[in-house]
Amino acid sequence: MPAPRGFGRVTLIIVAGLVVGSLLGELLGTLTTGWLQALLTRGPTIGLTPPVTVDLSLLALTFGVAFKVNVVGVLGVVIAALALRRL
Secondary structure (H helix, E strand, C coil), X not given: CCCCCCHHHHHHHHHHHXXXXXXXXXXXXXXXXXXXXXXXXXXXXXECCCCEEEECCCCEEEECCEXXXXXHHHHHHHXXXXXXXXX
16 A cells, blocks of 8 residues: 655655756757757746735835746656656
8 A cells, every 4th residue: 555645745746846847948958959949948937927025114025936837847747746656
């Protein structure tokens, strides 16, 4: 019987897959040119851009999160999900 997976563990593995995949996409994008470079490095940026600032006069808080998704990043998430399935 497989061990139970916690939400934190699943989130960590998926985010790690996204980060490693995005880094690989950027690295491969610098090694290629033309349409392949555009395919590997371009993608939508999802999140709060520009960051949201809450100014309370005494304290100012800035919140922001953004995910830059590219093809290799999505492939990294798929590989991480398959690896999680085997664990």
